[in-house]
Amino acid sequence: MRIRSTTEEDLGVFVDTVHAAFGRHPETPVDGGGLWWSALEMDRGVLALTADGRPVGTAAAYSFELTLPGEILAPVAGVSAVGVLPSHRRRGVLSGMMRHQLAEFRERGEFLAVLLASEATIYGRYGYGPATSTARLTVPRREAALAAPRARDAAGSPRAGGEDGPNDGPNHGVDDGPVEVLPREECGDLLEEIYDRYRRAQPGALSRPHRWWARRAGRPPLSPAPRYLALHRDGAGVPDGYASYSVGEDRTLTVDETIAGDDAAHTALTRFLLGHDLVDRIVFKHLPTDHPLRWQLADFRAGQVSEDTDWLWVRLLDVPRALTARGWFTDGALVLDVTDPFLGERGRHLLTVRDGRADCVPTDRAPDLSLDVRDLGSLYLGGTAPGTLVRAGHVRAHHADAAALADALFRPERRPHCLHWF
């Protein structure tokens, strides 16, 4: 078995091989729009070949930016299109490609890799841990009323549209700013601009490089699949949020994603979607599990959460660099003993946080926590508390206060969330 990096000339072979590994025939190209593979960066791919040169395995990587806690942007390798032909499985082809890829990421100076896993049992052994989660919320149209906001202004009066205001359904008199409906084709660069502003402020979000938008690669609203866009404007008329949606034959309105600069724009778009006529239910894909929408519904039980699942998996390639790159919100110090079984590495690090930034140096002090690099990947963005993995038996706490100390230190200002598909 030979594993090598790819070039532009390998595009056809790469795409054919990954389709065969997934058992899917390639889709028909769409006029005026690309397919997922049109965003591939062929100087970052990997091919596994048999001794006689037949391709049997693929792995791709995209160059993204990941927003870390503290709104810090870090370059990351986004691993995708991983596949091994059904005829060549369980012979170590994937392990060989993963080793090749991780070495190449380090050569490029990358200290983080991320992926979306087709199965949750594959990537832990390579040092990746589930770091963000996402869920689907279904709201029956007839139970879609939003509660009047209960927050009061400084004088103690209900805010505009508040509890003394009318509450006669989803549009209970609140002026949230105008929402306009546009076919996807008429949105120009607006979606790209709105998404880019949003992802810079959202921990766990990934950049969508311009080539994805230009080639219409990925899933809606990037792909050429027919969609309507609800576009929200702020008080000055500047577009500050969108929702991409479609209505199916079964009278289900499915929202691919709602992207908004602030909660007011998000609420206005939600109100618009919940008020759509001639639908029986509204399905929000990709909501963060702690999203306020359930609290906004007049009937708390009207929103049914399903498909609550892992989304972004994170792999640290340089522990001190990764820990010093993110922002921190509580001062403190912690000694972490980190093992990386796949790469055969181990390091003991003294992490010291002062005024939002961390210092991370080698130490021989007694550890507070001992953990596998995959578990550090799960903690890194703040989506999982260290104490949870201590209780699960995966992270070892060396003294009674260690878990609480680590929970306080790793606690994020805002929970991470990612909805980019790649």
Ligand SMILES: CC(=O)SCCNC(=O)CCNC(=O)[C@H](O)C(C)(C)COP(=O)(O)OP(=O)(O)OC[C@H]1O[C@@H](n2cnc3c(N)ncnc32)[C@H](O)[C@@H]1OP(=O)(O)O
């Ligand atoms: C980021 C993405 O692209 S996700 C998409 C992943 N691809 C797919 O799901 C497509 C269909 N599946 C495949 O192509 C292959 O089965 C792959 C890529 C998942 C695995 O490739 P293989 O070459 O068979 O893996 P390899 O032989 O290197 O396995 C290494 C280890 O992982 C285990 N493993 C591999 N796949 C799986 C799996 N799906 N579930 C559980 N364990 C697995 C093997 O048993 C082996 O364990 P061991 O070291 O204890 O013996």
